[in-house]
Amino acid sequence: MKIKAIQVAVIFCPDCRGQFEVPIEDFCEDEVLECDLCSAEVIVTSEKPPRVKLFTEADDF
Numbered sequence: 808m809k810i811k812a813i814q815v816a817v818i819f820c821p822d823c824r825g826q827f828e829v830p831i832e833d834f835c836e837d838e839v840l841e842c843d844l845c846s847a848e849v850i851v852t853s854e855k856p857p858r859v860k861l862f863t864e865a866d867d868f
């Protein structure tokens with residue numbers, strides 16, 4: 808029997824519209840994460856509810 812020891816956040820990738828999971832402890836505001844599916848970089852804009860947007864270098868404000 809497999810026990811899920813870590814909690815994950817489900818992220819919807821704004822680029823490929825797929826979904827991937829990250830450990831909840833990696834999911835905090837302003838954290839840049841990489842999509843498992845298309846390798847796009849997304850930045851966390853909100854923890855609750857979980858929200859991300861596509862990270863671009865031009866977004867540096």
Ligand SMILES: [Zn+2]
Pocket residue numbers: 820821822823824825842843844845846847
């Ligand atoms: Zn993606």
